[in-house]
Amino acid sequence: MKNSILLLIAFFILPSSKAQWSSLSPLSLTSFQPTTYFTDANTGYVVGNSGKILKTTNGGLNWTNSPSGVSAGLTAIYFIDSDTGYVAGDASTILKTTNAGISWTKYAPVSSSYSLYNIFFVNATTGFTNDVHGNIIKTSNAGSTWGLVSSGVGPDGVKGLFFTDTNIGYTVGAAFSSIKKTTDGGITWTSQISGTTQTLRSCFFANANTGWAVGDGGTILNTINGGSTWTAQTSGINDRLLSVYFTDVNTGWSVGENGKIVTTNNGGANWSLQSSVTTNHLSSCFFTSSYNGYAVGQSGTILKMSSAPTSVNNSMDENDETIYPNPSNGLYTIVTSQIALKICIYDMLGSEVVKIIPTSTTVKIDLSEKACGNYWATIQYENFQHGRKLLKE
Secondary structure (H helix, E strand, C coil), X not given: CCCCCCEECEEECXXXXXXEEEECCCCCCCCCCCEEEECCCCCEEEECHHHCXXXXXXXXXXXXXXXXXXXXXXXXXXXXXCCCEEEEECCCEEXXXXXXXXXXXXXXXXXXXXXXXXXXXXXXXXXXEEECCCCEEEECCCCCCCEEEECCCCXXXXXXXXXXXXXXXXXXXXXXXXXXXXXXXXXXXXXXXXXCCCCEEEEEECCCCCEEEEEHHHCEEEECCCCCCCEEECCCCCCCEEEEEECCCCCEEEEEHHHCEEEEXXXXXXXXXXXXXXXXXXXXXXXXXXXXXXXXXXXXXXXXXXXXXXXXXXXXXXXXXXXXXXXXXXXXXXXXXXXXXXXXXXXXXXXXXXXXXXXXXXXXXXXXXXXXXXXXXXXXXXXXXXXXXXXXX
């Protein structure tokens, strides 16, 4: 094969151990468990006590008030696109914005008079929330109305809620019945064998089969078969873990008490402790890419992780992937030996600038409107990821 215009995509070693966490300006949130959600690398929201919603459009450097119109404590937030988002909270509060937080509309109380813990949408119309007594509440009309679909799923409270599609979802909570699964949109739930007596606090699925649950005593559990079996992973800490997030099947983080942050780049086979620059409890984390993420917690703590890929191993076979031309004016072609799960392009600040879900082995990348300089392409398959520097002239 002629290599004059072909540049091999090399195996990319994730830089989790070199990631830098920094503390942003304290926010006016004193809630023990504020929650965060970002719609892109720069635009994000934090919700907390007394109806507080704060928004940033520059990656957390500055925050402005997004008036909620309520005084109830707010506990959960979810956006389905850059404009449309939902917030849940105390006193059965449900809020919705369709203009990126400029204004929020409060909906009539859902079928519960209790505080709501989580909110999760699987598409533009179908969403779920739960209250402190484990009642599962659903909307099928984009939040206009909400109705009870099952009661007492977690009699001691559902701590975490995640759906992989409109029918299949998971809850985690108190010990012994700590993981439950639904296959009929929340109507019925079946207990999973978790193998732990610890209370679980959060769960996350990278795809339909692969997920994690975290909780007290540094507990981390993993499934690769849609919850049929769960395997304990070693976090290396004993602190309570309160939130978990994965950007793909390999790369993830969990945050918790005493400012603890643990990370993995191999699906949890190994977890390592990162320096978080705080000892405050961290209650929520969110990542827009493998190189850009946020964690929030006690006393208005907000942390940002930003790192750029730094290490490459040029040991791949030249037939696995090719990219050409490189350098270019911003137009590239990537040819892979098999269809990738996704291809992401990052600038050198770690912000994702292009994301493509390939449908063939030939993918066109257009950076013509982006600034000249270095970029990183990462190519994600089911169980591994490759990457290489791109140069735009």
